[in-house]
Amino acid sequence: MSFDERGGAPVSRPSSTTEGREPASRDLPSSGRPSEGRRASLFSWASSYGFSTAGTAVGAQHARRFSANALLLGAVIPVGLLIVWLIASEATSIPDYLLPSPGQVIGAGVELANQGLLATYILISVQRVLTGFAIGAVVGLALGAIVGLSDVGSKMLSPILGAIRAVPSLAWVPLLTIYLGIYEVPKITLIAIGAAFPVFTTVAGALRHVDPQLVEAGRAFGLGRLPLLTTVQLPAVVPAVVSGLRLALAQAWLFLVAAELIASSMGLGFLLVDSQNNGRTDRLFLAILLLGILGKATDALVGVGERALLKRWG
Amino acid sequence: MTSTAPAAAPTARAAATPALPVALNGVGRAFPGAAGQPERLVLRDVELKIAPGEIVALLGPSGCGKSTLLRQISGLDRPTSGTLTIDGTRVAPADQRTAVAFQEPRLLPWRSVARNIELGLPRGTDRAAGRARVAELLELVQLSHAAQLKPRQISGGMAQRVSLARALARNPGVLLLDEPFGALDALTRLTMQDLLVDIHRVEPTTIVLVTHDVDEALALADRVVLLGTRFDRPGATISRILEVPGARPRDRASTVLARLRAQLLDALGVPSHHDR
Ligand SMILES: Nc1ncnc2c1ncn2[C@@H]1O[C@H](COP(=O)(O)OP(=O)(O)O)[C@@H](O)[C@H]1O
Ligand SMILES: [Mg+2]
Numbered sequence: 001m002s003f004d005e006r007g008g009a010p011v012s013r014p015s016s017t018t019e020g021r022e023p024a025s026r027d028l029p030s031s032g033r034p035s036e037g038r039r040a041s042l043f044s045w046a047s048s049y050g051f052s053t054a055g056t057a058v059g060a061q062h063a064r065r066f067s068a069n070a071l072l073l074g075a076v077i078p079v080g081l082l083i084v085w086l087i088a089s090e091a092t093s094i095p096d097y098l099l100p101s102p103g104q105v106i107g108a109g110v111e112l113a114n115q116g117l118l119a120t121y122i123l124i125s126v127q128r129v130l131t132g133f134a135i136g137a138v139v140g141l142a143l144g145a146i147v148g149l150s151d152v153g154s155k156m157l158s159p160i161l162g163a164i165r166a167v168p169s170l171a172w173v174p175l176l177t178i179y180l181g182i183y184e185v186p187k188i189t190l191i192a193i194g195a196a197f198p199v200f201t202t203v204a205g206a207l208r209h210v211d212p213q214l215v216e217a218g219r220a221f222g223l224g225r226l227p228l229l230t231t232v233q234l235p236a237v238v239p240a241v242v243s244g245l246r247l248a249l250a251q252a253w254l255f256l257v258a259a260e261l262i263a264s265s266m267g268l269g270f271l272l273v274d275s276q277n278n279g280r281t282d283r284l285f286l287a288i289l290l291l292g293i294l295g296k297a298t299d300a301l302v303g304v305g306e307r308a309l310l311k312r313w314g
Numbered sequence: 315m316t317s318t319a320p321a322a323a324p325t326a327r328a329a330a331t332p333a334l335p336v337a338l339n340g341v342g343r344a345f346p347g348a349a350g351q352p353e354r355l356v357l358r359d360v361e362l363k364i365a366p367g368e369i370v371a372l373l374g375p376s377g378c379g380k381s382t383l384l385r386q387i388s389g390l391d392r393p394t395s396g397t398l399t400i401d402g403t404r405v406a407p408a409d410q411r412t413a414v415a416f417q418e419p420r421l422l423p424w425r426s427v428a429r430n431i432e433l434g435l436p437r438g439t440d441r442a443a444g445r446a447r448v449a450e451l452l453e454l455v456q457l458s459h460a461a462q463l464k465p466r467q468i469s470g471g472m473a474q475r476v477s478l479a480r481a482l483a484r485n486p487g488v489l490l491l492d493e494p495f496g497a498l499d500a501l502t503r504l505t506m507q508d509l510l511v512d513i514h515r516v517e518p519t520t521i522v523l524v525t526h527d528v529d530e531a532l533a534l535a536d537r538v539v540l541l542g543t544r545f546d547r548p549g550a551t552i553s554r555i556l557e558v559p560g561a562r563p564r565d566r567a568s569t570v571l572a573r574l575r576a577q578l579l580d581a582l583g584v585p586s587h588h589d590r
Contacts, residue, residue, distance in 0.1 A: 217420040219408045220390055221433050221484070231433070235424050313424045 100282035105289070108282035125256060125267040126294060128184070132191025133252040137245060139192065140199025144244075147200070148207025149233070165197050169255055173262045187259040194255030195248040202244030206237035238313035242306045249302055253295045268294075333367035333519045334411055334487035336387060340396035342549065343382055356382050358549035360396070362539065367518040371531035374541035375582065378550045380524040381417055383541070384490050387522060388412045400488060413486035415494045417524075419473035421465040427476050428452065428461040434483030451479040454509070470497040475506065482513065488520045495530065507533050511562045528578045532558055532571050540581055554581055 082102065088094060089101035096104065112118040143161065146153035172193065176186035210233050218232040260269020268287050275283035341360040344353045356379045364370050372380045385391035386398055389409035398405040400412070413434065421430045431448045439447070452458045455475040460468055468476070474497050481489060494510075495503045507530060514521060525531050531538045535558055542553035556574060558564075564571065576588035 213416070213418060213420050214422060216390060217414075217416060218433075220388060220414050220416075221480070222408065222410050222437055232422065235422070238424075 097279060097281050100285055104282045105285045108280065108286050112283070112286070121267050121271055122290065122294070125260065125269070126298075128187055128191060128259070128267065129249075129252045129256050129298070132188045132255070133195045133249055135188065136192035136195025136252065137199050137248055140196035140244070140248065141203055141241070143196070144200045144203025145207065148204040148237075149229070154204075154208075161197075161200065164193075165201075169194055169258055170262070173258065177263045182263050186263065187256070190259045191252050191255045194251040198247035198251055199241070199244040202240045202247070203237060206240030207233060210236045235313045238309055242302075242309055246299065246302050246306070249298055250295070253291065253298075257291065331485040331487050331519065334401040335366045336362075336364040336488055336520060336522070337399045338362045338386070338396070339398070341383070341386055341393045341398060342395035343379070343386065343391070344394045344549075355549035357386075357393075357551065358395075358547075359551050362552065364520060364522065366520055368537070369514060369521045369523060369535050371535035371538045372522065372524045372541060373526065373528065373531050373538055373578065373582075374550065376526060378541050378543060380526075380541060381492055384414070384492050384522060384524055387488065388414050388490050390414070411487040412490055413481040413484035413488075414490045415474075415477045415481040415492065417492040417496065419465070419470070419477040419497075421473055421476055421480075423465050426462050426464060427457060427468065427472075430465070430476055431479045431483055434480035436484055447483060451483055454482070454513070455479045455506075471499065471502055474498060478506075485517070486519060488522065491521065491523045493524055493526070495525075495527075503530070508563060510534060514562070528575055528582070529566065531578070532574055533564055533566060534562070538574075538578065540578065542581070 085099075086102055089096075089099050089104075100108075109118060112121070143157065147157050147161070148154070169190070172190055173186075176189055179186070214232055214236065215228065218228045223231055256267070257269040257272070260267040261273055264270040268291055271283060271287040275281070275287065338360050342355065342358040344355045347353050360383060362370075372383060374380050382391065386393050387400075387405065387409075389405045389407050389412070392407075400409060421427075422433070425433075428448050431451055432444060435444045435447060449458070449461075452461050455478060457472060457475055457479070460472060465473055465476070474494060478491070478494050481491070495506050498506060510521075511534065523531070523534060538556045538558060539552055540554040540556070541550045543550045544553075556578065558574060559570060560568070572588065576586040579586040579588075
């Protein structure tokens with residue numbers, strides 16, 4: 001599904017609300033399953049790294065207890081915060097326009113969902129982040145490979161890329177808006193710029209520091225430039241690429257909000273400005289919570305890919 | 315049936331590559347000094363002719379330039395003076411007629427032991443033949459049980475055997491071994507030396523073996539080439555060449571070898587405590 005703002009104000013579509021709820025209702029009956037799958041994969045990861053010297057059954061049990069522990073410990077502070085928030089908003093005289101209660105924030109979400117805006121905003125923001133991230137990652141990988149592998153490439157590109165990276169992200173926004181219009185292109189471009197640099201930096205650095213002894217061994221066994229790249233150099237930098245991608249994703253969310261704050265009529269960043277202008281603190285809280293949840297969710301997705309990659313190449 | 319190959323012989327054999335002769339003519343290597351320092355001469359005037367199928371041991375103290383000399387023969391490094399030829403033609407960069415087992419195992423950490431050995435197969439080996447050859451080599455270096463392990467899961471000695479198997483996979487005309495048994499315990503080292511003797515009998519390729527172990531040199535080599543530096547000149551060169559008599563495998567305790575050991579230790583500046 002593709003969204004953009006050329007259609008003007010977002011249209012409330014009945015289908016978008018059902019779409020927003022359907023995955024949740026599909027998840028409910030099997031709510032115990034995903035965490036079990038996660039435990040299993042955590043365990044297989046741990047054992048493939050030789051952490052578990054005990055038998056499979058003992059190891060699995062241990063891993064399950066470990067992951068349950070981790071979940072419990074990880075939940076302590078969020079639950080504590082929620083309780084503090086509840087008490088502060090309900091049992092004190094802090095006015096609602098400064099601190100809405102959790103119930104009011106949920107109410108704001110339901111209200112937006114009924115207008116068909118919630119799903120629209122979420123989907124367009126996610127779509128922008130993922131598109132910008134994908135483009136930025138590819139560009140970053142390509143530039144990183146050139147700078148990391150070629151001396152001439154490094155000498156030519158490093159200074160200019162360093163200068164571009166030094167420009168604060170928001171400085172691009174007015175220029176991009178004028179050159180590229182207020183549509184999707186400037187936002188995606190901005191996000192791509194933000195996502196490209198962490199990938200570029202980590203990949204270029206890692207390629208330059210691939211163990212020269214391994215590269216020489218590859219050369220000794222007859223690997224030419226390209227086979228050397230695919231057999232030795234790229235696999236050696238997989239861990240660096242993965243951590244670069246994770247950084248890039250975080251950057252992509254950062255640049256998304258920057259883009260939507262300044263030039264947008266849809267999306268979670270727009271929800272932030274719009275709510276600020278209308279004094280809707282409840283919606284501000286909602287937008288911040290959603291950004292946190294979505295950021296964490298996309299990061300977890302990359303994490304799953306990371307584990308698969310590191311298992312193969314790490 | 316005389317046409318069937320004897321199955322019992324150790325089989326490190328694929329398409330047999332002929333053993334190749336090597337010639338070093340006045341080889342020298344100087345490294346540029348650090349900023350402001352003069353260049354440093356490591357090797358000078360190395361003259362050596364190695365016959366096809368011969369085993370030559372390069373012996374010398376640590377840091378005297380043994381690895382550097384081996385790198386000249388492999389074409390991974392170029393001499394600053396003199397020339398090297400293999401089979402009459404100049405050594406090419408990373409010369410594919412040679413195969414090296416480096417002083418460090420240098421295995422790709424993300425590949426299994428078997429897949430690391432695969433890297434040594436000559437380009438264009440077909441898959442089935444390659445797999446069979448790798449299995450054969452794994453057996454030869456006694457690592458069949460470790461085929462699927464990753465380098466970080468095996469010991470240093472096992473890693474060095476993988477590195478040796480990878481070099482053998484090439485069927486090289488000249489096999490270059492840089493202290494291949496250095497990380498092995500004393501017992502495994504003797505086993506591996508015997509293994510190398512077996513391999514060479516089956517596949518008599520030219521071998522240049524760097525070692526600082528006098529006994530290893532005497533057990534394996536046709537000739538021991540001593541590298542050393544004269545007190546009045548920079549740069550190591552050949553200070554002595556010893557022919558080692560006797561067919562391999564040799565009696566390690568023989569009196570002939572004992573006398574040669576004493577000579578070599580003397581030349582290396584170590585008192586041999588040997589009664590003459
Ligand atoms: N790439 C290099 N650059 C500068 N000096 C080097 C280089 N390679 C080796 N050397 C120097 O050459 C000398 C001989 O090294 P090497 O051949 O490794 O000794 P060996 O193998 O006999 O222990 C050492 O002093 C070392 O510092
Ligand atoms: Mg050395």
